[in-house]
Amino acid sequence: xxxxxxxxxxxxxxxxxxxxxxxxxxxxxxxxxxxxxxxxxxxxxxxxxxxxxxxxxxxxxxxx
Amino acid sequence: xxxxxxxxxxxxxxxxxxxxxxxxxxxxxxxxxxxxxxxxxxxxxxxxxxxxxxxxxxxxxxxxxxxxxxxxxxxxxxxxxxxxxxxxxxxxxxxxxxxxxxxxxxxxxxxxxxxxxxxxxxxxxxxxxxxxxxxxxxxxxxxxxxxxxxxxxxxxxxxxxxxxxxxxxxxxxxxxxxxxxxxxxxxxxxxxxxxxxxxxxxxxxxxxxxxxxxxxxxxxxxxxxxxxxxxxxxxxxxxxxxxxxxxxxxxxxxxxxxxxxxxxxxxxxxxxxxxxxxxxxxxxxxxxxxxxxxxxxxxxxxxxxxxxxxxxxxxxxxxxxxxxxxxxxxxxxxxxxxxxxxxxxxxxxxxxxxxxxxxxxxxxxxxxxxxxxxxxxxxxxxxxxxxxxxxxxxxxxxxxxxx
Numbered sequence: 001x002x003x004x005x006x007x008x009x010x011x012x013x014x015x016x017x018x019x020x021x022x023x024x025x026x027x028x029x030x031x032x033x034x035x036x037x038x039x040x041x042x043x044x045x046x047x048x049x050x051x052x053x054x055x056x057x058x059x060x061x062x063x064x
Numbered sequence: 065x066x067x068x069x070x071x072x073x074x075x076x077x078x079x080x081x082x083x084x085x086x087x088x089x090x091x092x093x094x095x096x097x098x099x100x101x102x103x104x105x106x107x108x109x110x111x112x113x114x115x116x117x118x119x120x121x122x123x124x125x126x127x128x129x130x131x132x133x134x135x136x137x138x139x140x141x142x143x144x145x146x147x148x149x150x151x152x153x154x155x156x157x158x159x160x161x162x163x164x165x166x167x168x169x170x171x172x173x174x175x176x177x178x179x180x181x182x183x184x185x186x187x188x189x190x191x192x193x194x195x196x197x198x199x200x201x202x203x204x205x206x207x208x209x210x211x212x213x214x215x216x217x218x219x220x221x222x223x224x225x226x227x228x229x230x231x232x233x234x235x236x237x238x239x240x241x242x243x244x245x246x247x248x249x250x251x252x253x254x255x256x257x258x259x260x261x262x263x264x265x266x267x268x269x270x271x272x273x274x275x276x277x278x279x280x281x282x283x284x285x286x287x288x289x290x291x292x293x294x295x296x297x298x299x300x301x302x303x304x305x306x307x308x309x310x311x312x313x314x315x316x317x318x319x320x321x322x323x324x325x326x327x328x329x330x331x332x333x334x335x336x337x338x339x340x341x342x343x344x345x346x347x348x349x350x351x352x353x354x355x356x357x358x359x360x361x362x363x364x365x366x367x368x369x370x371x372x373x374x375x376x377x378x379x380x381x382x383x384x385x386x387x388x389x390x391x392x393x394x395x396x397x398x399x400x401x402x403x404x405x406x407x408x409x410x411x412x413x414x415x416x417x418x419x420x421x422x423x424x425x426x427x428x429x430x431x432x433x434x435x436x437x438x439x440x441x442x443x444x445x446x447x448x449x450x451x452x453x454x455x456x457x458x459x460x461x462x463x464x465x466x467x
Contacts (some may be wrong), residue, residue, distance in 0.1 A: 014174030015422040026173040029166045030413075053402045054339060063353055 001045055002063045005035045009059035014037035016060060020044060035057070072108055075101035075378065076354060082449040082460055083319060087352035089113055089383040097367040101378065103234040107137035109357070109376040113383035115390040115407070117366050121379055123412025126356035136359045136374035160323070161414075163284050164294070168417060169353045171220070171275050177420040180216070184425060187215050188432040194437075200466035201443035208433075209314035211305045221299055222267060222274030230259070235307040238300070252298070260299040264292065275302075294323025302418075310422050312353075312452070314429050319346040319463055321396060321430075323446035326350060330399060332438045335431065341399040342426045347406035348397045350452055351458035355380040356410060366372070438466040 003023060012031030016024040023040050024033050040048050052060040077086035092099050092113045092218045099111045116345050121127045130136065146462060170176065188208065195207040214232045218224075223231065237244055237252035244252075271277040276299060283289045294401065321327045321341070331337055364405040371377060386394045409416035416422070433440060443464035448463045 007466075010408075011415050012465070013423075014172075015423075017174035018178060018420070018423075021178075022176065023194045026169075026175070027338075031169045031173055031417075054343070055303070055403065057405060061236070061397055 001040065001048065003035060003038045003040065003048060004061040004063065005033055005038075006059045006061070007032055007034075009057045011057045013055070013057070015054045016051040019054055022045035023048050024051060043051075066238070066279060068272045069096055069099050070101040071208065072100040074109070075103055075109070075111060079350065081447060082451045083316070083323060083350060084203060085386060089380075089386060093383065097129035098369040098371070103137055104140045105138035109137045109378050110371060111355075111380060113365065113387075114367065114382050114383040116201075118379045118381055118384035118407060119368060119411050121358055121364075122381075122407070122410050123375060124237075124413065126360065126362045126364050127377065128361050129357075129414070130359045131357055131376070133359050133374075134267065135374045138242070138408055139354070139357065145154075145434060151461075155408060157435055163288075164290070164298070165417060165425075167279065167282050167284060167290070168275075168298070171278075172417050172420055174420045177424050180219075180421070181428065184216060185430045188212060188428050188435070189219070192432055192436050196467075202367070202466075203462040204465045205311070205315040205460060205463040208429060209318070210311045211428065212314065213310035215304075216421070216425060217303055217306050220275050221263075221302065222272045222276055223263065231303060232307070234259075235303045237419055238304055246433075256300060256303075257296050260296045261292065263299070264295055272294065280345065305416075306418050306421065308457040308459070310425050312457050313346070313349065313422070313426060315460045315463045316349050316458075317342065317426060317430070318353060318433070318440075318465075319442070319446070319449060319460055320348060322440065322442045322465065324397075325441060325451075327397065328440065331430070332434055335434050337399050338427050338430050338434070340402055340404065342423060342430060343404045343406065344397055344399055344401045345426070346408035347391070347401070347404055347410065349458075351460075352382045352408065353458040354378070354456050355382070381410065418425045439467045440465055 010032045012026065014026055014031060017026055021045055023035065025036055025039050027031065027034055034051050048062065052062055073088065076099055077088050079086040093410070097114045099113070101109055101111045102271065103109055112121060132421065168440055177380050191208045197204050209230070210232065214228050214235070218231055233254050233258040237249055238256070264280065268280055271280065276295065277292060279295055279298060281419055291430045320332065356379040358377050358379065360371050360373055360377060363373050364371050385391070385408065388394045409419040443466045449463065452459045452461050
């Protein structure tokens with residue numbers, strides 16, 4: 001699975017970090033999300049899907 | 065085409081029930097997305113109610129928070145225009161809003177807030193213990209909703225537990241638009257400012273792990289720190305922004321869930337819905353308060369209407385959150401709604417700094433109550449719930465419950 005994060009859309013809600021802390025973090029300066037790992041392991045799939053679904057800005061896309 | 069309303073609507077709009085949206089919202093979104101309104105001060109402004117318009121204006125750099133501009137509409141009768149142009153707001157504006165925000169952001173990231181969660185759970189459990197001990201019916205707003213956010217902010221600021229009640233009172237007075245007179249608001253602000261100044265001196269002598277201690281020595285990328293006035297204003301801003309808003313939202317969220325008890329029962333049956341349920345409560349809140357005013361610095365066009373430089377616009381995030389073009393079944397509360405890009409925390413570079421903290425407090429209250437009091441119910445008919453008057457932030461006067 002590939003994770004695509006659109007930082008221009010991000011509204012710094014931090015929801016993705018709450019859902020999948022291994023995959024997402026926030027920039028200190030403005031809270032905008034950063035991708036720690038764009039190809040998370042199978043084990044992390046569910047968390048990442050959850051992160052994408054709770055993102056209020058729809059800034060996270062997943063592809064196979 | 066935008067239909068002009070010739071007679072300005074009185075703003076804030078009123079609604080029938082405490083949890084109901086004003087009847088005008090749907091009509092305005094449909095026919096009059098840029099509506100003339102008359103504010104409590106008597107000045108006129110333009111009200112935006114569509115999702116796309118509100119979202120655009122909130123993140124448009126041409127629409128600023130310079131509400132103390134000569135020709136900006138004043139919000140309330142009180143001379144200073146209430147919290148939006150209080151000296152606090154001016155001090156922070158002069159600090160360079162984005163610079164100030166950057167110095168604070170790291171305290172409110174999801175990671176940091178996650179680390180606060182066990183403490184928030186413990187505080188909530190303690191408040192629920194005390195409520196259970198005094199028996200029902202109980203006003204859960206006064207018992208849990210009101211104290212919890214003050215406790216959390218006091219912890220963040222390194223303020224001792226014994227001063228929590230004073231903090232709550234100052235916060236209430238500073239956010240009020242009509243209930244208190246200007247002299248009382250000024251007095252509360254002065255008292256609170258004096259307290260914070262003394263508190264800062266204490267932290268300077270004996271720094272702790274708290275936010276203010278860290279800001280005392282923090283500098284931005286250019287090596288500049290915050291002045292004492294700006295530090296005091298920071299303390300004020302965090303209290304004002306984080307207390308009433310969250311306290312009232314806890315009350316309204318519980319009221320929305322309990323007023324149709326099948327919603328509550330669904331959460332009892334499946335607590336994994338807490339996260340989406342909190343988002344939906346934020347979206348569905350029909351009584352969030354004033355909305356977000358902005359001052360138009362350069363001509364802009366919104367919904368095919370020219371908003372000339374000098375216009376004051378009021379963004380109704382709550383009306384936008386009921387926009388059918390963005391949310392299917394917008395007038396239904398759907399506990400597992402996803403995605404839910406609501407604007408309750410605003411949007412863009414000025415969106416709520418404390419949103420992760422607010423979410424965590426709301427989620428915690430809900431989790432603890434579902435666990436401790438699954439039989440929770442309203443102790444009065446929902447029709448008897450009353451809105452608080454005169455606050456920038458909307459809420460319920462009380463929320464009587466039993467279990």
